Amino acid sequence: MTPQPPPSALPPPLLDVRDVTVFRGDRLVLDGVSLSLFSGDAMILTGPNGAGKSTLLRTISGLRKPDGGTVERQTELAWLGHQDALKPGLTLTQNLALAAKLGTGHMHEVLETLDLTFLADLPARLLSSGQKRRAAFARVMLSGAPLWLLDEPTVGLDVASIERLGAIMAEHRAKGGAMIVTTHVPLPLENTRSHELPSLANAEPLWLS
Numbered sequence: 257m258t259p260q261p262p263p264s265a266l267p268p269p270l271l272d273v274r275d276v277t278v279f280r281g282d283r284l285v286l287d288g289v290s291l292s293l294f295s296g297d298a299m300i301l302t303g304p305n306g307a308g309k310s311t312l313l314r315t316i317s318g319l320r321k322p323d324g325g326t327v328e329r330q331t332e333l334a335w336l337g338h339q340d341a342l343k344p345g346l347t348l349t350q351n352l353a354l355a356a357k358l359g360t361g362h363m364h365e366v367l368e369t370l371d372l373t374f375l376a377d378l379p380a381r382l383l384s385s386g387q388k389r390r391a392a393f394a395r396v397m398l399s400g401a402p403l404w405l406l407d408e409p410t411v412g413l414d415v416a417s418i419e420r421l422g423a424i425m426a427e428h429r430a431k432g433g434a435m436i437v438t439t440h441v442p443l444p445l446e447n448t449r450s451h452e453l454p455s456l457a458n459a460e461p462l463w464l465s
């Protein structure tokens with residue numbers, strides 16, 4: 257007979273970050289950061305400019321390796337960086353075509369949800385900065401990934417768009433997704449957890465032994 261887990265056993269976290277240390281140049285930016293993320297979680301990553309929020313998200317995403325510690329995840333992720341990464345001469349739909357092909361989201365649905373349908377055939381160079389940010393976020397939705405790493409998703413967004421983003425995030429969590437979000441403005445999200453990164457900017461340069 258297959259042994260069953262005890263009824264009280266918690267499911268494993270979608271993401272488990274243990275004692276992560278990262279240097280940039282000769283500076284220690286992340287010093288032993290640990291956090292876990294479970295299905296339905298929304299974690300707000302806070303800290304002053306330069307505290308290492310983007311560095312942590314890039315490390316979790318696998319874009320850079322930690323100098324110490326481990327990052328374990330049980331699921332696919334989608335990462336939204338500072339750059340919107342849209343090709344100016346391609347239309348919005350053309351820009352999103354690859355993400356739609358590789359992911360499980362539906363282009364029509366995602367454009368509608370983000371109020372981008374009326375811009376679908378416009379070259380990206382003609383989009384406003386807030387529209388570009390929404391377009392970049394469309395890639396995250398198109399991926400269908402359960403784990404979202406969102407680096408300042410609200411930059412350039414108006415109040416209505418921030419409200420819409422909050423609703424999208426809440427729906428993602430309700431479906432079992434999870435996210436880490438860096439932001440310098442309050443988000444319309446309930447029951448969030450927060451993780452504050454201290455600024456190590458004034459620390460003496462250190463070297464790995």
Ligand SMILES: Nc1ncnc2c1ncn2[C@@H]1O[C@H](COP(=O)(O)OP(=O)(O)OP(=O)(O)O)[C@@H](O)[C@H]1O
Pocket residue numbers: 280281285303304305306307308309310311312457
């Ligand atoms: N390529 C690089 N080489 C060396 N140092 C870097 C590099 N990129 C970033 N840094 C440094 O790493 C530190 C953390 O930067 P990071 O962008 O992760 O901070 P942040 O908390 O996201 O800041 P912000 O709130 O301004 O977006 C900063 O001191 C920055 O100067």
